[in-house]
Amino acid sequence: xxxxxxxxxxxxxxxxxxxxxxxxxxxxxxxxxxxxxxxxxxxxxxxxxxxxxxxxxxxxxxxxxxxxxxxxxxxxxxxxxxxxxxxxxxxxxxxxxxxxxxxxxxxxxxx
Amino acid sequence: xxxxxxxxxxxxxxxxxxxxxxxxxxxxxxxxxxxxxxxxxxxxxxxxxxxxxxxxxxxxxxxxxxxxxxxxxxxxxxxxxxxxxxxxxxxxxxxxxxxxxxxxxxxxxx
Numbered sequence: 001x002x003x004x005x006x007x008x009x010x011x012x013x014x015x016x017x018x019x020x021x022x023x024x025x026x027x028x029x030x031x032x033x034x035x036x037x038x039x040x041x042x043x044x045x046x047x048x049x050x051x052x053x054x055x056x057x058x059x060x061x062x063x064x065x066x067x068x069x070x071x072x073x074x075x076x077x078x079x080x081x082x083x084x085x086x087x088x089x090x091x092x093x094x095x096x097x098x099x100x101x102x103x104x105x106x107x108x109x110x111x
Numbered sequence: 112x113x114x115x116x117x118x119x120x121x122x123x124x125x126x127x128x129x130x131x132x133x134x135x136x137x138x139x140x141x142x143x144x145x146x147x148x149x150x151x152x153x154x155x156x157x158x159x160x161x162x163x164x165x166x167x168x169x170x171x172x173x174x175x176x177x178x179x180x181x182x183x184x185x186x187x188x189x190x191x192x193x194x195x196x197x198x199x200x201x202x203x204x205x206x207x208x209x210x211x212x213x214x215x216x217x218x219x220x221x
Contacts (some may be wrong), residue, residue, distance in 0.1 A: 042209040042211060043202075045209055059190070089128040092155075098143060099143075101157060102154040102155040102156070103131070103154050104154040105153065
């Protein structure tokens with residue numbers, strides 16, 4: 001069974017731009033969660049989607065948004081990028097939202 | 112507010128030794144606890160998941176325990192190898208939110 005895939009793997013953007021990251025979960029998994037990982041803050045939960053609905057949300061500003069499609073693939077969008085948004089963005093899929101399987105991440109650099 | 116602490120932040124151990132990584136948490140009302148490893152710049156690999164009703168889980172050279180009453184989990188690695196070098200994170204699942212510790216960076220010395 002193929003694992004969680006994320007595209008692109010690396011991205012460089014300029015302040016003020018927007019970015020969209022994509023995540024394809026393990027086949028059959030209905031839950032997709034997104035995390036931001038930085039050296040200072042560690043792994044922080046962004047949001048979780050389950051069957052196309054946002055089920056949980058972390059404490060991030062409204063510039064961070066996401067969606068999930070009927071095939072469970074998910075996208076995360078960050079608008080008006082700031083330097084502090086530079087991070088490794090990880091997505092994880094799960095059958096039930098509990099045991100998580102992570103993708104390799106997208107490394108976003110904002111200049 | 113649930114907090115997850117992993118001490119030490121970094122650890123160096125000679126190859127072949129057994130070692131224990133610690134994870135402590137402030138609220139015992141958890142659904143499950145999961146241990147992950149992360150190699151530099153990579154995603155997380157799930158190692159072991161312990162349900163709230165369980166006390167421990169084993170996989171190969173790894174054994175994870177959970178003591179909710181004391182707010183502690185430990186990950187025991189037997190006969191450590193250089194390939195075990197990585198960052199190990201514990202994560203608690205509670206109220207449909209997953210909270211991670213900041214990890215212990217483990218270096219196995221050849």
